[in-house]
Amino acid sequence: MSRWLSIVGLGEGGWPELSALGRSLVEGAELIIGGERHLAMLPPSVQGRRLGWASPLSRTVEEIVVQRGRPVAVLATGDPMHFGIGVTLTRTVPVSEMLMLPAPSAFSLAAARLGWPLAECECLTVHGRPLARVAGFLHHGARLLVLSHDGDTPGRIAAELTRRGFGRSKIFLLEHMGGQKEQILEATADDWNIERTADLNTLAIESRAGPGAVSFPRLPGLPDEAFQHDGQLTKREVRAATLAALAPLPGQRLWDVGAGCGSIAIEWLRAGRDMKAIAIESDAQRRSLIAENACALGTPEIEILAGEAPQALANLAPPDAVFIGGGISEEVVQRGWAALPAGGRLVANVVTVEGEACVADHREALGGTLTRIAVSRAEPIGARLGWRPMMPVTQWAAVKR
Numbered sequence: 396m397s398r399w400l401s402i403v404g405l406g407e408g409g410w411p412e413l414s415a416l417g418r419s420l421v422e423g424a425e426l427i428i429g430g431e432r433h434l435a436m437l438p439p440s441v442q443g444r445r446l447g448w449a450s451p452l453s454r455t456v457e458e459i460v461v462q463r464g465r466p467v468a469v470l471a472t473g474d475p476m477h478f479g480i481g482v483t484l485t486r487t488v489p490v491s492e493m494l495m496l497p498a499p500s501a502f503s504l505a506a507a508r509l510g511w512p513l514a515e516c517e518c519l520t521v522h523g524r525p526l527a528r529v530a531g532f533l534h535h536g537a538r539l540l541v542l543s544h545d546g547d548t549p550g551r552i553a554a555e556l557t558r559r560g561f562g563r564s565k566i567f568l569l570e571h572m573g574g575q576k577e578q579i580l581e582a583t584a585d586d587w588n589i590e591r592t593a594d595l596n597t598l599a600i601e602s603r604a605g606p607g608a609v610s611f612p613r614l615p616g617l618p619d620e621a622f623q624h625d626g627q628l629t630k631r632e633v634r635a636a637t638l639a640a641l642a643p644l645p646g647q648r649l650w651d652v653g654a655g656c657g658s659i660a661i662e663w664l665r666a667g668r669d670m671k672a673i674a675i676e677s678d679a680q681r682r683s684l685i686a687e688n689a690c691a692l693g694t695p696e697i698e699i700l701a702g703e704a705p706q707a708l709a710n711l712a713p714p715d716a717v718f719i720g721g722g723i724s725e726e727v728v729q730r731g732w733a734a735l736p737a738g739g740r741l742v743a744n745v746v747t748v749e750g751e752a753c754v755a756d757h758r759e760a761l762g763g764t765l766t767r768i769a770v771s772r773a774e775p776i777g778a779r780l781g782w783r784p785m786m787p788v789t790q791w792a793a794v795k796r
Contacts, residue, residue: 400459400488401468402475404498407574407595409436417496421468428455429470443468456487474500478520478542501597502540504572508579509599516540526551531665531693533561534610537602546591549598553587556600560608567599568592611692615639615662621692623684627655629720632770633744633788638662640742640792641716645669650714650731652704653721657685657697664694673711677703705730719743723753732761735795742792754791763793
């Protein structure tokens with residue numbers, strides 16, 4: 396089939412800055428889809444039917460698919476494949492049926508304006524996404540480029556940086572880049588006094604940690620005190636070993652069964668890009684702790700599921716790895732193992748004799764390794780230090796062949 400779907404990136408300069416090919420694709424389309432701002436950029440000579448984005452977005456995507464084989468043009472902001480509509484459409488329409496013409500992204504324009512090497516910046520978006528995502532990338536010296544949701548976003552981010560001890564961070568507000576109304580404003584987060592900005596804005600943040608600021612590495616094994624918990628917490632040393640056995644890779648999904656305070660799922664999400672995790676927990680108070688910890692540690696995308704395994708494991712999106720940390724049983728292992736693809740990993744931590752017997756039986760049937768993790772921490776005994784052992788953990792880790 397021919398390339399019937401064109402996705403054309405538009406900058407703030409609009410129609411006059413569009414290439415000859417871009418203009419011909421839009422002018423030849425029977426249906427033109429875009430936001431109100433983009434559609435208003437089109438001259439009267441463009442005759443195709445115009446359609447704005449519906450809510451939810453899936454309704455418009457369905458309308459596009461119905462037009463398959465007829466010329467359709469979608470107007471996008473900047474680069475359609477950088478947090479843009481192109482990413483969404485490629486999940487539904489084969490790329491062989493598309494023609495994409497990107498314009499410079501807001502990230503590229505911001506980096507060019509400030510002289511920041513783009514490869515050394517973290518590029519994020521909070522457009523329609525939780526603001527807490529930014530927290531996962533904060534550390535002294537980090538440079539963040541952030542697509543805003545609207546004109547209130549800069550003030551909200553400035554307040555959040557200040558609350559987290561990064562009030563000395565310098566914020567550059569870049570409005571209407573590439574257009575006649577372009578301007579750049581700058582201030583520190585704790586001195587931010589702009590009530591509302593233009594909705595079309597991008598933020599560049601030069602992170603500066605002040606007294607009391609806390610930054611965490613993205614490697615597994617965060618300090619125990621990084622998590623709010625009621626005692627149901629996989630301790631730091633065991634958690635690091637568990638994440639190593641789960642072996643997270645970008646874009647993969649974890650089932651954290653019996654998630655407790657969510658420490659395993661949260662560290663999984665921090666380990667790479669586009670990670671996914673479902674934290675299954677039956678206790679309502681612990682589910683609240685998971686939500687608090689996820690926001691505090693920059694992983695608000697975590698999916699929290701109320702329920703008890705194995706029943707709660709039915710009809711979930713398939714995992715690439717399964718962690719069983721809260722009550723192992725024959726059926727829970729069977730459900731998790733059956734859901735894994737070839738190469739999927741299952742890791743179970745147990746502390747009871749009965750749990751050890753269960754994982755030993757499963758290692759015999761499914762393979763894998765058994766590891767005893769025994770950790771002692773030095774604690775005061777009077778005026779001196781002594782070793783206080785933690786409860787040993789037996790870990791079974793297996794890869795599905």
